[in-house]
Amino acid sequence: MTHHTAGRSPRVTASRCLPGRWTWPVRLAVLVTSLLLGLGAMPAVQAEPGYAAYLDLPAVNGDGAGGGGLNPALPLDESVLRAALDQARADGVAPPRYGTLLHQYWLVVATRNAQIDLAAWDPTRGVAVNERTFNQVYVNYLRLTTEHPELWWAGLAGIAGGSFASGFFDLRDVGVILDVPGIHQLGNAVADLLRVTPAELVAKVPADIKLLATEGSRLSAADVTWYQTRLMIMQKHIFTDLVPMHEAYLAEGMAGIDEMLAAGVIDDGIRTAWQSVASGTRDGYIDALIRMTDREQNVVIADQWDATSGGRGAIGRVLTYVSTVAGKPAVPGVRAPGNFRPAIVSADVAGRTLSLRTPLPAFNWADREDRWTYIMGDLNPRHIDLESNPARAASVLGEPFWNKLARGRAIARIPELISDMTQQWAVVE
Secondary structure (H helix, E strand, O other), X not given: OOOOOOOOOHHHHHHHHOXXXXXXXXXHHHHHHHHHHXXXXXXXXXXXXXXXXXXXXXXXXXXXXXXXXXXXXXXXXXXXXHHHHHHHHHOOOOHHHHHHHHHHHHHHHHHHHOOOOHHHOOHHHOHHHHHHHHHHHHHHHHHHHHHOOOOXXXXXXXXXXXXXXXXXXXXXXXXHOOOOOOHHHHHHHHHHHHXXXXXXXHOOOOHHHHHHHHHHHHOOHHHHHHHXXXXXXHHHHHHHHHHHHHHHHHHHOHHHHHHHHHOOOOOXXXXXXXXXHHXXXXXXXXXHHHHHHHHHHHHHOHHXXXXXXXXOOOHHHHHHHHHHHHOOOOOOOOOOHHHHOEEEEEEEEOOEEEEEEEEEEOOOOOOHHHHHHHHHHHXXXXXXXXXXXXHHHHHHHHOOHHHHHHHHOOHHHHHHHHHHHHHHOEEEO
């Protein structure tokens, strides 16, 4: 008979009695159990959130120079972007970390509403590929302002854009047939007029006019193609910057704008513009128009205009000046640049003070200060006049874009422009 010692369990006794048979398995079991319990006590490895790859990305294509969206690492699927954005917000991610994700989301919304294929939008692919998109940008501006009359900047972009697009198509025609009415003929006409003008006056003529005379006839189809690409890049840059914030405001009000500010997508100045829109007052709409125009021209594309003007030797200046000569925004009452500030110079010629009066502009649209002077001196004031008359605004803004495009094409007016120039070019005392 086996006797149990008081205070000891049978298992302990058995272990002592059968050390060779049970000690190792028991110890192994204890070890395994301890390891399993220890692993269970350790924190589980957390899976990386689905949006992690979309954080801290730069907007490498924010200037519109390439195809697609802001960064190739970001998807172009609206639902995927929204899900990632919502999860990042819910997890308390700091807005600056998802700034490009946020911007991309509203850009995708903007291009969807504009009926533009963002994936295919690449200015470097040329005019034929981008023609529909180029037009659709302006169609969309008019859509925004007709659906939301408080968006005065969109109205200006749509109307002036019709004129801009008209000039764009003029360039396409000139690029195809360079020896018909176009830049060659315009440059030759100016050269002929300068030859019969006293040298003392010619010396004071703006440099852009002289360049048109000396370089205009040398323009090539490759030069025009380059310029068209520059224009398309700037157009995409403006859309990429300003239209997403329009969609954020329309969908979420100032909360959408404030998130873009917190994320570093926009600055305080443009946030103030949206606060002005939200005021619902005429003064607010005027303030927003000026601030948005300032951002467009003096922040978004200012450097690109500088680069275009200085590109391809003297040809960049020639092309930007030709755009100035032929340009006349279709806002009612706006003067053509040559009427707003014509080139008029005076000089002493053989003891007499003579003046040369021309219908050509004394400035180049590509130059920042002169461009802003024209915008604030004529373009914006006339647009404010238009928007201040709701019935008139509805009529002008509601006109189909294609009508504006056809009416504004300068190519059909070049012979008339040259005729007017020769008649109005005069040397007087």
